[in-house]
Structures are given as C-alpha cells and as structure tokens.
Amino acid sequence: MIKRFKFIYIFLPLIFFSGTSNSLEPNIFIQSTVNRASQILGDDISKGEKIEKLKIIATDTVDIKGIGFYTLGKFRKELSDAEKIEYTKLFREYFLKSFSSRLAEYTNPKIDVQSQEKLNDKYTIVSSILIATDIRPEVKIQWRVYTKDPDKPLIRDLIIEGLSLARTQKEEFSSIIQSNDGDIQSLFASLKKFINN
Amino acid sequence: MRYLLRIFIIYIFTINFAFAGADGENSFSKKTGEVKDCFENVNRATFAFNQGLDNILFEPLAKGYRKLPNPIKIGTGNVLSNISNLITIPNNILQGEFKTAGINTARLTVNTTVGIFGIFDVASQMGFVKNYKKEDYGQTLGTWGIGEGCYLVLPVLGPSTIRDLSGGFVNILGGDPWYNLTIKNDTQHFKESDYYFSKGGDGLNFRAKNIDSFENLEKNSMDFYASVKSLYLQDRRKKILNSNSITESQDDSDWDEIQSN
Numbered sequence: 001m002i003k004r005f006k007f008i009y010i011f012l013p014l015i016f017f018s019g020t021s022n023s024l025e026p027n028i029f030i031q032s033t034v035n036r037a038s039q040i041l042g043d044d045i046s047k048g049e050k051i052e053k054l055k056i057i058a059t060d061t062v063d064i065k066g067i068g069f070y071t072l073g074k075f076r077k078e079l080s081d082a083e084k085i086e087y088t089k090l091f092r093e094y095f096l097k098s099f100s101s102r103l104a105e106y107t108n109p110k111i112d113v114q115s116q117e118k119l120n121d122k123y124t125i126v127s128s129i130l131i132a133t134d135i136r137p138e139v140k141i142q143w144r145v146y147t148k149d150p151d152k153p154l155i156r157d158l159i160i161e162g163l164s165l166a167r168t169q170k171e172e173f174s175s176i177i178q179s180n181d182g183d184i185q186s187l188f189a190s191l192k193k194f195i196n197n
Numbered sequence: 198m199r200y201l202l203r204i205f206i207i208y209i210f211t212i213n214f215a216f217a218g219a220d221g222e223n224s225f226s227k228k229t230g231e232v233k234d235c236f237e238n239v240n241r242a243t244f245a246f247n248q249g250l251d252n253i254l255f256e257p258l259a260k261g262y263r264k265l266p267n268p269i270k271i272g273t274g275n276v277l278s279n280i281s282n283l284i285t286i287p288n289n290i291l292q293g294e295f296k297t298a299g300i301n302t303a304r305l306t307v308n309t310t311v312g313i314f315g316i317f318d319v320a321s322q323m324g325f326v327k328n329y330k331k332e333d334y335g336q337t338l339g340t341w342g343i344g345e346g347c348y349l350v351l352p353v354l355g356p357s358t359i360r361d362l363s364g365g366f367v368n369i370l371g372g373d374p375w376y377n378l379t380i381k382n383d384t385q386h387f388k389e390s391d392y393y394f395s396k397g398g399d400g401l402n403f404r405a406k407n408i409d410s411f412e413n414l415e416k417n418s419m420d421f422y423a424s425v426k427s428l429y430l431q432d433r434r435k436k437i438l439n440s441n442s443i444t445e446s447q448d449d450s451d452w453d454e455i456q457s458n
Contacts, residue, residue, distance in 0.1 A: 066455045098417045105413060123452065134267065137406060144452075156452070162435040168427040175423030179237075190419045 023150035026124040030143050031113040033061045033155070034128070042108035054100040063146050063154035064095050070156070071170040075177055075184055083184060090191040097195060111141065122148045123156075232358065232430055235347035243350040244422050250353065251404075259404035270405075272316045277399050279308045279315025281331050283374040288332035292340045304329065330439065334372055335364030339437035348426055356429035 040053045058064070068091035069076050079087060110131040118124045124147050130139040144157035144166075157166040173187055180186030234240060262270070282305040289298035304320040312319040321329075338360050339345075346359025357365070368376055378384055379392035404411075418424045 070452060070455050102413050102417055105409065136409070156455075163428050163431045167431060168424055171427035172418060172420050172423040175420050175426075194419055 024153055025116075026143075026145040026147060026153050027113050027116040027126050029061075029145065029153045030126045030128065030155075031111075033057065034109075034111040034113070037103065038109055038111065041103070041106055047104050050104050051100040054103050055096045058096055058099050061155055062095075062099075063156050064092050066146065066154070066156055067095065067166055067169075068092070070166055071173050073170050073174050075174070075182075075187075079184065086188065087184075090188060090195070093195045094191045118147075122146060124153075125159075232345045232348050234426070236349065240348065240350040241422055243352055244425070246352060247350065247355060248421075255400070255404050256408070259401055259408055262401050262405045263408065270402075273398060274402055275308070275312070275318045276315040277395060277402060278318070278329065278331075279305060279312070280375050280395055281399075284334075284368065284372070285330075285332045287372065287374075288334060288337045291334075291337045292332065301329070330436070332436075333361075333364055334367040335361030335433070336437050338364055339433070345430070345433070348430070356425060358430075358433070361433065 036057055037054060040050055040057070043050070045053075065088055068088060071091070072079070072087070111128050112131065113126060113128045116124050116126045124145045126143040126145055128141050128143070130136075130141055132138040140161050142159040143155055144159065146154045146156045157164055159165070176187050176190050177184060282301050286298050286301050286305065289295070289301060307320045307323070308315045308318060311317075335358075343360055345361070349357045349359065349362060351357050351362070367373075369381075371377060371381070375395065376392060379387040380389050414424055414428075415421050
C-alpha cells in the first residue's frame, strides 16, 4: 500500500503536467546553458574536444539561422532562394567555428545570471556578470533571448558591456559587401575562406 | 580673447564638418543611421599603421604591464581615473548633470587628499560614489544633439569621429585642467612629461585590460577594421546615452523581421 502511494506520489505530477507545455524561464535557460559550457571549459580534455562539445551546445541553444539573417541587414532582401540556402549553410559553419574557438580560449569562466527584463512576447533580455579574475575585470554580459516559442527559447545576441556582437557582425558583413560594390558573393567568398582556414 | 576666438573658429569649422558628414541627421538617438566612412581608404591605411605600431610597441608593453603586481596596477588605474575627473566634471556641468558634477568633485577632493593623489580610491570605499563614468567634450557634443560626422582613424590615437575630434580640440584649448596645469601654464609643480605619461598610461591600461578581447576579435574577424569601427561607435553611443539599457542603446526594430529557426 505504501509502495503504491509512493508510486502515485512520484508520478502523479508527471502525469498531470504531461499534457501541458513546459515553458522555460529565460534566466534559468541562460544559467543552465552557461553552466553546461563552463563545465566543458573546465574539463580536462583537449581543446579540439572542447570545441566539438561547445558546438553541440550552440546548435541546441542559439538561433544561428536567425542571427545569420539579422547580420545580413538590408542585403537579406536581395538574396535569391538558392543564395539563401547557401548563405544559411555557410553562416552556420562560420558561426560554429568562430563561436567555439572564441569560447575555448576561456578556462572555467564563472557567469552569474542576475536578472531578466521582458521586452515583449518575442524577446527577453537576461543580465549576467562574468566574475572577475586576477587578469580580467568583471564583465557585464546581457543575452537577447528569443522567446516566441516559450518552450524552446533561443539565444540571438550577446551584449558585452553594452556592445552587441550581432550588431558588430552585421556591420562587418555590410563592410565586406559594400567594399565589393554590393556583391553578396564577396561575403560568401570571405565566409568560405574563414571556414577553410 | 585670442583663445576664445580660436575656440569659436575651430568650433564652427568642426561642427559644420560634423553636420556635413551626418547627412542632415543632427539629432543623436538610437535611430541615428550609419556613420559615414568618408575617408575609408586613408582610415584603413592609418588603421594598418596603428596595428603595426601596436604589434611592435603597445602590445608588448601592455603584456609587460599586465605582469606587474595587482596593487601597482590598481594604484595606477586609480591615479589615472582620478585625473580623468578633471575633464569629467566640466562635462557633467555642460550636460546639465549638476548632481553628478558635485559627487565627482567630492570624489576628486577625497581621493586626491586622503587617497594620496588618487592612488587609493577612498571615495568608492566610503560608498558615496557608485559607477563613476568618464565624460569628455565629444560626449557632451553628442548629448547636445550633434551627430558623429564622418568616422576617422587617427594615427596612434585610433578610432574617432569628426565630433569626437572636435571635443578633443577643446581639451587643448583650455578645457582640460590637467593639460593647463602640465603643459599650457608653467605652474612649477608639474612637467609636460607628466601629461604625456598620464595619457600614455591611460592607453596602456586600456590595452592591457583588453589584450585577450583584441586578440580574440582579430583572430575571428573577416574585416577587423569594420569590427573595431562598429565597436567604437556602439561604445560612444552607449556612453552618450549614459544608459545600460539595451532598449535605449540598440535599435530593436532591426530584430523585428527576423523569423525563428
């Protein structure tokens, strides 16, 4: 009898909630994501292995496609369907390489999520700090989380001390395209070069 | 009188230039459009020169500076921060931030005296100054609604804009009490080299704090020049707005059209 009661006690909540959505609070989503990344960076494994594991986290938690189209700015409207497919593929490879190699330089970073601000149904800004070390001051990091699907929040931007990485990327891409007379293929060539380096 | 006339002429010249470069967009807001890179070829050449100089001189110096014991680095940073109050305070007043000007004046007084020429940040430890923010004449021009004008890269000094360069001129035309004490007037208490050491120290302190970020950015940029330009302009915008709120410093409409994964 007691055993049956225990069984009901443990599984009742699961049964009860199984039919409802499990929306994930953006601040909890970010803290769990940075904890996962931090654990990998602190592991005693090779840099290559770290990069591969970080790529898995990025694929799972970052809206790579969304960031890719944002960074194209006004040029995204000029792409043909074939170019969109090619760009999405190239940007994904570029992003994962760039993101993971940037992050792999850090050893066991400690990030504390502090607050969140809901901008609208689509976006919440999560504020956190990268704890200072002997060689690095404290750094404020804010995360733009895309919450259109509350069950599957996704990171769209990192704002470090008020400077947006997505915006920086967008302006870098724009510079490459504009200095080649607006030819989008020049960006594709630069992305390919970066990926193959 | 001659100084006033010089300030007036340079002011008129630079402000006109800034307006010309801003394409009629004079007000500074988050909706401000792209800053024109009117001298891109020259800027890129200067940027390459600065990078060369950085590789040979500034980066090795910054790496050496970073190896100094923490108390020395903190003390140096505190002294430089304390000196920067001399420009921040008049700019607080020009921006109508009278309360902040009062707080910063108290900070300067306490740190220069009790804190032994600013080596110890006693004011922060006493808790009456939180989040000290440096201000300069370029920021003041920005708060007055003057657009950036064209983007510039200055030899050795790095990124700037016509507006920020105009602000820099005000320093040497009497707007910087530290410059007046060390270079302009012979006060017998300070030497010209004190000014140059403080400015060099400022640059070195900044470079040392950002060694990893710069290396990382350079390694992962396809167009390092464009990345630095974007970061500089974003940083200036944030400083002028004196806001940590993303909704104020970033244009959110950029994200509206982007569809999900």
